[in-house]
Amino acid sequence: MLSKREWAWGYLLIAPMALGLAVFYLWPIAQTLYLSFTESGVFGGYTWVGTANFTELLGDEEVLGALGNTLLYAVLVMAGVPLSIVVAALLNVPGLRGLSVYRTLYFLPVVTMPAAVGLTWRYLFNGDFGAINYLLGEVGIDGPYWVGDPDFAIYAIAIVGIWSTIGYNAVLLLAGLQGIPRPYYEAASIDGAGRLRQFFRITLPLLTPTTFFVVVITMINALQVFDLVYLMVDLKGPALSGSRTIVYLFFEKGFVQNQRGLAAAIAVLLLGLILVLTAIQFRLQKKWVHYE
Amino acid sequence: MNRPRTWPAHVLLTVGALVMLAPFAWQVVVSLQTLPDSLRLPPKFTPSWQWSNFGDVFRSVPLARQFLNTVVVAAVVTAGQLLLCSLAAYAFARLRFPGRGAVFLLFLAVLMVPGELFIIPRYEIMQGLGWLNTLQALIAPGVFGAFGTFLLRQFFRTLPRELDEAARLDGANPLQIYWHIMLPLVRPGLLALGLLTVMWSWSSLLWPLVVNTDPEMMTLSAGLASLRGQFQTNFPILFAGSVVASLPVIALFVVLQRHLIAGITFTGSKG
Amino acid sequence: MRFRLPLAGLLGLAVLAAGCGSSGEPAADGKVTISYAIWDKNDQPSAEKIIAAFQQANPAVTVKLEITPWDQYWTKLQTAASGGAAPDVFWMNSLNVGMYAEGGIIAPLDESKAEGLPEAVVDGYRHDGKLYALPHNVSIPALWYDKKIFDAAGVKYPTADWTWDDVKAAAEKLTDPAKKQFGILAPMWDQGGFYNTMIQAGGHVLSPDRKKSGFDDPASIQGLEFWTGLIKDRVAPVAQVYTDTDPIQLFQSGKYGMYYGGVWFASTYWANPEIRERIDVAPLPKGPAREAVILLGLANAVSAKSEHPQESAAFAEFVSSEPAQKILSASGGGALSARPGTQDGWFEAFPSWHLKETYDASMPHGVPYPATLNTAQWQDVQNKLLAEAWAGRRPVADVAKEIAAQMNEILAKE
Numbered sequence: 008m009l010s011k012r013e014w015a016w017g018y019l020l021i022a023p024m025a026l027g028l029a030v031f032y033l034w035p036i037a038q039t040l041y042l043s044f045t046e047s048g049v050f051g052g053y054t055w056v057g058t059a060n061f062t063e064l065l066g067d068e069e070v071l072g073a074l075g076n077t078l079l080y081a082v083l084v085m086a087g088v089p090l091s092i093v094v095a096a097l098l099n100v101p102g103l104r105g106l107s108v109y110r111t112l113y114f115l116p117v118v119t120m121p122a123a124v125g126l127t128w129r130y131l132f133n134g135d136f137g138a139i140n141y142l143l144g145e146v147g148i149d150g151p152y153w154v155g156d157p158d159f160a161i162y163a164i165a166i167v168g169i170w171s172t173i174g175y176n177a178v179l180l181l182a183g184l185q186g187i188p189r190p191y192y193e194a195a196s197i198d199g200a201g202r203l204r205q206f207f208r209i210t211l212p213l214l215t216p217t218t219f220f221v222v223v224i225t226m227i228n229a230l231q232v233f234d235l236v237y238l239m240v241d242l243k244g245p246a247l248s249g250s251r252t253i254v255y256l257f258f259e260k261g262f263v264q265n266q267r268g269l270a271a272a273i274a275v276l277l278l279g280l281i282l283v284l285t286a287i288q289f290r291l292q293k294k295w296v297h298y299e
Numbered sequence: 300m301n302r303p304r305t306w307p308a309h310v311l312l313t314v315g316a317l318v319m320l321a322p323f324a325w326q327v328v329v330s331l332q333t334l335p336d337s338l339r340l341p342p343k344f345t346p347s348w349q350w351s352n353f354g355d356v357f358r359s360v361p362l363a364r365q366f367l368n369t370v371v372v373a374a375v376v377t378a379g380q381l382l383l384c385s386l387a388a389y390a391f392a393r394l395r396f397p398g399r400g401a402v403f404l405l406f407l408a409v410l411m412v413p414g415e416l417f418i419i420p421r422y423e424i425m426q427g428l429g430w431l432n433t434l435q436a437l438i439a440p441g442v443f444g445a446f447g448t449f450l451l452r453q454f455f456r457t458l459p460r461e462l463d464e465a466a467r468l469d470g471a472n473p474l475q476i477y478w479h480i481m482l483p484l485v486r487p488g489l490l491a492l493g494l495l496t497v498m499w500s501w502s503s504l505l506w507p508l509v510v511n512t513d514p515e516m517m518t519l520s521a522g523l524a525s526l527r528g529q530f531q532t533n534f535p536i537l538f539a540g541s542v543v544a545s546l547p548v549i550a551l552f553v554v555l556q557r558h559l560i561a562g563i564t565f566t567g568s569k570g
Numbered sequence: 571m572r573f574r575l576p577l578a579g580l581l582g583l584a585v586l587a588a589g590c591g592s593s594g595e596p597a598a599d600g601k602v603t604i605s606y607a608i609w610d611k612n613d614q615p616s617a618e619k620i621i622a623a624f625q626q627a628n629p630a631v632t633v634k635l636e637i638t639p640w641d642q643y644w645t646k647l648q649t650a651a652s653g654g655a656a657p658d659v660f661w662m663n664s665l666n667v668g669m670y671a672e673g674g675i676i677a678p679l680d681e682s683k684a685e686g687l688p689e690a691v692v693d694g695y696r697h698d699g700k701l702y703a704l705p706h707n708v709s710i711p712a713l714w715y716d717k718k719i720f721d722a723a724g725v726k727y728p729t730a731d732w733t734w735d736d737v738k739a740a741a742e743k744l745t746d747p748a749k750k751q752f753g754i755l756a757p758m759w760d761q762g763g764f765y766n767t768m769i770q771a772g773g774h775v776l777s778p779d780r781k782k783s784g785f786d787d788p789a790s791i792q793g794l795e796f797w798t799g800l801i802k803d804r805v806a807p808v809a810q811v812y813t814d815t816d817p818i819q820l821f822q823s824g825k826y827g828m829y830y831g832g833v834w835f836a837s838t839y840w841a842n843p844e845i846r847e848r849i850d851v852a853p854l855p856k857g858p859a860r861e862a863v864i865l866l867g868l869a870n871a872v873s874a875k876s877e878h879p880q881e882s883a884a885f886a887e888f889v890s891s892e893p894a895q896k897i898l899s900a901s902g903g904g905a906l907s908a909r910p911g912t913q914d915g916w917f918e919a920f921p922s923w924h925l926k927e928t929y930d931a932s933m934p935h936g937v938p939y940p941a942t943l944n945t946a947q948w949q950d951v952q953n954k955l956l957a958e959a960w961a962g963r964r965p966v967a968d969v970a971k972e973i974a975a976q977m978n979e980i981l982a983k984e
Contacts, residue, residue, distance in 0.1 A: 027443030
């Protein structure tokens with residue numbers, strides 16, 4: 008009898024959230040799947056077109072370009088994870104004072120609105136008046152038009168992507184480092200292993216479960232990059248072809264050109280991409296992640 | 300064990316911190332420059348105290364209104380998340396009912412789906428309700444979240460069983476137990492979720508950009524983006540807007556960073 | 571222990587959420603309110619004055635001004651139009667008018683009210699022989715130049731008689747690589763740039779019946795090469811420069827001698843005291859075949875679903891009438907009024923510049939901005955391919971032929 012009442016309470020308490028999730032999450036997923044098989048009219052209405060959207064997308068240079076840009080961006084940002092490991096390892100140096108000050112500073116880009124961050128970097132990367140090219144010029148390097156040149160734009164965006172995730176990743180990795188039992192290091196140092204050797208022989212291997220988690224999260228987030236592209240790149244200029252990402256394309260098709268059916272298909276494509284790449288990551292982890 | 304030297308770490312960390320900070324410093328400097336000063340060669344690294352940029356940015360977009368919008372949206376979304384997520388999380392963690400596992404799995408599945416899949420149908424829901432260009436269009440989807448439920452469930456699960464049982468013997472019903480006993484004990488979790496929600500809500504761009512096209516109803520994020528459309532590369536004005544938009548969250552973070560980091564670490568370790 | 575339910579909190583939230591929206595409007599008492607949507611914030615002061623003048627003459631009508639930034643304007647309008655809730659009167663440009671007329675979103679207007687307005691602009695708003703919007707301003711491209719740079723190099727200022735050769739010769743003399751100073755800016759810009767030169771060279775963007783592309787015409791190609799040539803000769807900066815910094819602002823840095831800009835930049839440049847003194851403006855130089863200036867004007871369209879079609883049409887007509895056009899000019903904002911003879915107030919707002927001379931010399935050679943039903947689609951092709959020529963990756967002639975081929979395909983489907 009008591010348990011019957013507990014059931015009722017259980018359902019009652021999850022009801023508001025479940026209802027909201029059904030309306031704003033589950034129903035939209037189903038609806039997007041449906042819309043991806045339709046074409047939308049200029050002034051409203053949808054017609055069923057079968058798989059036409061997907062055939063169109065996969066044969067479209069622009070889409071393939073966006074796919075390439077997105078993957079390149081994701082790889083570049085994932086390549087920044089080692090930097091976070093270095094920062095985390097430095098923060099984990101025993102006896103380090105001012106840990107929370109450093110942590111705050113490194114975390115600042117994470118909490119700052121990406122719109123503001125994007126604008127700031129757009130100026131820093133300006134080919135003529137930007138501070139970055141000025142500094143490069145001081146050491147004799149003629150810097151490119153970072154965000155104006157389709158060949159460089161995605162790299163510029165990736166640099167900002169790395170800059171704005173270092174802190175977040177470092178905090179996660181630091182927690183992982185703190186979870187490595189001290190005795191391992193003590194044993195190693197009795198064996199005469201130097202700190203660098205300890206880092207490579209103990210720290211890195213034992214950190215791999217956290218590193219794996221960080222890499223996967225970084226990848227999933229990177230595949231959905233939009234804000235930085237929207238704010239850093241001149242949306243009418245040629246640089247967009249070298250920096251248009253999948254989500255930007257989704258926005259462009261869905262809400263600039265009002266081709267909602269096509270946009271839905273792009274969203275479905277993105278879901279597929281994320282699922283496949285995450286699955287691959289989980290497959291690969293057996294090769295490099297050490298679980299105790 | 301002898302104490303290792305820490306100064307090499309300090310040197311490296313300081314250099315890194317300067318790189319992290321430089322863009323912010325530069326933003327503040329340029330926000331106080333005149334347009335010609337911002338287009339000098341070599342770049343001018345000092346402000347020209349052009350305070351009127353801040354006035355200009357408030358005049359050219361309804362920045363004060365957008366600020367208020369952002370605060371209201373962040374506050375209501377956060378309050379809603381805290382209440383609804385904690386209710387559901389409590390039920391998932393502490394009550395037994397048939398289908399609990401399956402429903403929770405459904406919640407987790409939502410977590411895996413990229414946000415872009417929700418946007419078009421949500422937009423049409425809002426259009427159908429006549430809610431385009433309203434604050435509730437920004438609030439309604441935001442108060443529901445699978446992540447918050449998941450996060451708080453982890454916190455609720457760490458509490459000892461005896462707590463509920465004792466209260467139950469006192470004749471309290473589950474809602475009372477939730478409110479008076481459990482909720483105060485998961486305060487760290489609520490604080491972390493609250494901070495994360497404020498920050499997400501404050502920063503999010505794509506949904507606000509799509510659903511509210513009227514500048515009066517925009518949040519700061521979308522407002523800044525449209526400011527860029529208006530001023531192209533007039534950086535002093537753009538940066539004045541950026542400074543105004545990012546300062547409150549930075550301040551909030553600096554004050555409460557310990558709690559936020561605890562929350563993030565928690566998600567990491569339980570992921 | 572005493573327990574209280576957290577229901578109050580729940581209720582509070584619900585009330586808060588509900589309270590954010592819905593403000594009930596009381597029923598009108600014989601008075602009519604119409605909405606007027608525009609995108610340019612700079613036009614707010616003049617629009618407000620024009621509305622006040624209209625309301626004074628029509629006390630029963632209230633006009634509500636709505637400003638939506640350009641980036642969101644068309645998306646918002648399209649959404650509203652799909653729901654049958656477009657504003658009563660709204661700004662239209664010649665690129666979109668065909669789609670809105672075809673979709674039955676906007677209503678045809680009285681052709682006679684356009685009498686006296688520049689034909690090159692009015693014609694852009696005709697669709698199937700009917701006029702769908704009334705122009706209220708006109709955008710004229712013009713040659714801005716930096717007097718300080720001209721003086722330093724000892725080059726005479728541009729005049730109305732200048733030709734392409736004069737531009738090239740001056741650009742060479744004004745260029746100084748040591749100072750990172752260039753004679754001219756050569757952004758890839760259709761309205762103020764290459765559409766003009768394509769026609770000035772004797773080519774065309776669209777055939778007269780708007781069914782064929784003119785990009786493969788050798789004269790059109792010559793018009794495009796005018797620009798790429800300037801970059802190739804290093805008298806203009808490379809293509810990426812313009813995407814990195816808006817040319818309007820680049821010109822203000824004092825490192826560029828000339829700029830094919832628009833007369834409508836006047837208010838922006840005037841606001842910068844440093845620039846005000848050092849620059850001036852002249853009409854576009856003549857091409858090898860003819861004189862031509864692309865004219866683009868904005869217009870007011872009336873929603874076909876408006877509940878007050880008469881009042882709305884009357885307001886649109888009023889905005890293009892002489893009194894309203896004079897109000898627009900007198901505000902000295904970005905826009906130049908469309909109706910001839912109403913611009914004096916505007917010229918007087920920028921007394922030291924040769925704007926009146928530029929206007930007088932340009933208007934007789936006005937040609938309409940090319941547009942069809944799917945302008946956006948073929949312009950997309952045009953911009954993507956031309957970017958390769960501007961970047962120097964492919965010869966202009968190749969790119970132009972490819973544009974023509976793709977454009978013809980798009981035009982054939984219209």
